[in-house]
Amino acid sequence: MAWKTTWLLFLVVGAAAVWTARPRTELLNVCMNAKHHKEKPGPEDKLHEQCSPWKKNACCSVNTSREAHKDISYLYRFNWDHCGKMEPACKRHFIQDTCLYECSPNLGPWIQEVNQSWRKERVLNVPLCKEDCQIWWEDCRTSYTCKTNWHKGWNWTSGYNQCPVRTACHRFDFYFPTPAALCNEIWSHSFKVSNYGRGSGRCIQMWFDPAQGNPNEEVARFYAETMSGAGLREAWPLRFGLVLMLLWLLN
Template sequence: MWVILALLLALSSGTLSQDKLNMCMDAKHHKVNPGPEGQLYQQCAPWKDNACCTANTSEEAHDDNSYLYNFNWNHCGIMSHQCKKHFIQDTCFYECSPHLGPWIQKVDQSWRKERILDVPLCKEDCHEWWEDCKNEITCKTDWHKGWDWSSGTNQCPKDSKCRKWTEVYPTPKSMCEQIWSNSYLYTSYTKTSGRCMQLWFTGENPNKKVATYYLNNAQPGKQSFALTTLLLLAFASFSVMMH
């Protein structure tokens, strides 16, 4: 009885085993728990106060063909600096952010056990990313899969050809949603709305408030079901004890 009551208190106070507002996903380079990292490198630096990445991971995120994933940004020629900076910010967001809990999903993949799905991105982030990359060239729509890895880094598959970015991704929405297998969801929300996640920021991390909103509003049914279940268990246990 007392164990169940303790669980009820934990649920009501938001302190069940894993806090979805401050957690790291179970993936290749993530820390087990978020915490301060005083020396995060360059574009990963905004997460230094509370990060799921280490300083070494943040440095590798800036390198071409880094050991993180051996991913080759230059698979159809040299990617421009203005475009690449968005992919570095995207990597920092993925590796370092401790506020992705509402969108973490279980997966059965050799290199990770969890991923993010449909994280709502701010309109400005998608548009600026697409605008700075629109003159690039690529051979694939979904960069998560289908590459030729025989050389040790990703190369275009034989049946593909390098095409203009705007042919592969005609809109910012198509790029943001397709490039990483729907990890991101395009939204019309702006950065001041409090309803979308920012890939990069300066100063205080604005994304915890956004995650809080979605955790409290997007999953009320799940929370009510869990609370109701625990209440029923508590009453059942109490009834058994009384008899």
């Protein structure tokens, strides 16, 4: 009987852990634990230019939004013009991308823990609306770069990123032959191009009109509910098995 008592205690503890699991509410209206993010989202009345759509509820400060518009800013010392002058139409997308990353409180479903010196969390496979990716690629295809993954592998000896030795500058469409290649690969799969379009409620918009509200709130809510629902469904077999085992032990 001692072994039955031990198993009973083990199962009671396991059952308690399963039944007391709570919804993952931290997926909504949250900021990443990263280099320049605020601890919690909130209003910022004077966010700069392309970051202004997030001013009602932002994870970025006013100063971060200003720096997002500068070349080789203090944010990351990143040089957009590492292969000559980037076309202004192309640079607008990278500024908007930076604003989304720094300011959005709607990326919670895709936040992942990382062990990096400059941040503790990142986003992975954010479903970017297909039009946003397509236009980004079209506006950048005639600008030049020397790498496909801009997160790593640069020469930082000058204090900002330069092309590594033995790499060559080519047009974007050489390194990124398709829109998906650009959006999926450039930031280590931070984005994953969606099959859904803008306004669908199923993909994150990098560009939106704040006068119409923030469409990414609905998107984050949908994926958070999907993930929480999946967690509950996955827990049911374990719960059922624990109940059967408890009934057997009590007989």
